[in-house]
Amino acid sequence: MLSYQHAYHAGNNADLQKHTLLCTVLQVLTRKERPLTYMETHAGRGLYDRTSDEAKKTGEAEQGWLALDDAARTKLPEAYVDAIKKLNGGKLSPLYPGSPLIAAHVLRPQDQLHLMELHPQEHAALEKTFAKDDRVHIHRRDGLEGVLAISPPSPRKGLVLIDSSYEMKEEYETIPAFMEKLVKKWPEGCLLTWIPMLPAGRHEIMVRTLEKTFPAPRVFETEWAKPGEGMYGSIMVGINLPHGV
Numbered sequence: 001m002l003s004y005q006h007a008y009h010a011g012n013n014a015d016l017q018k019h020t021l022l023c024t025v026l027q028v029l030t031r032k033e034r035p036l037t038y039m040e041t042h043a044g045r046g047l048y049d050r051t052s053d054e055a056k057k058t059g060e061a062e063q064g065w066l067a068l069d070d071a072a073r074t075k076l077p078e079a080y081v082d083a084i085k086k087l088n089g090g091k092l093s094p095l096y097p098g099s100p101l102i103a104a105h106v107l108r109p110q111d112q113l114h115l116m117e118l119h120p121q122e123h124a125a126l127e128k129t130f131a132k133d134d135r136v137h138i139h140r141r142d143g144l145e146g147v148l149a150i151s152p153p154s155p156r157k158g159l160v161l162i163d164s165s166y167e168m169k170e171e172y173e174t175i176p177a178f179m180e181k182l183v184k185k186w187p188e189g190c191l192l193t194w195i196p197m198l199p200a201g202r203h204e205i206m207v208r209t210l211e212k213t214f215p216a217p218r219v220f221e222t223e224w225a226k227p228g229e230g231m232y233g234s235i236m237v238g239i240n241l242p243h244g245v
Helices: 013-029 053-058 078-087 099-106 120-129 143-149 171-185 202-213
Strands: 037-040 047-049 095-097 112-116 136-139 158-162 190-197 218-223 233-239
Touching: 013 078, 013 099, 013 158, 013 190, 013 218, 013 233, 037 099, 078 095, 078 099, 095 099, 099 112, 099 120, 112 143, 120 136, 143 158, 143 171, 158 171, 171 190, 171 202, 190 202, 202 233
Parallel strands: 037 112, 037 158, 112 136, 158 190
Antiparallel strands: 047 095, 190 233, 218 233
């Protein structure tokens, strides 16, 4: 399915968790000069505008990024806040970077980015976002298939962000299976996967599967509402995360 577009949700509470952890991992990985590869399975368009019709329809950024006060923002990774200020001429709105732009902000000239996006409009917007960045390679293909096909990448040190929309319930099973295949093919790769917390409880089964499959996975859980009809929290699971995260 190709109906999901992140423009409706950019800057929401799930993005706060996702992008905080992404920045943290990348900052640790880039402490040494050795080059690395960053890959995403579901990159989206990379850049979002809070004044767009999609953003105004949900208002989710007002409950997430824009709801933070100055004290809360000082607790976030500095690179995360800097990426947003860079887009907005020193301000904190209306533009919000997706994870590809945040990663590109943290990464260095010697690093490479491979971004997978199958949705035609999102893919076109992503190409426009990174038209002047020679480090970035954009692929219009299934993200799971694409990452597996080019793994192990060059440089071999690196991180994959698996950030599906979970439009299909089967993804709670296919993504753990993909992660197991990827680690076998690329043992030194670091993996981060995002999982929504929904009333159906499929996230609980998926986390248990990952805990059985991998030794000592890191599980980061955030809730911002009581369980109800929609998403009330989200989980990030890290595999092979570097020391210091």
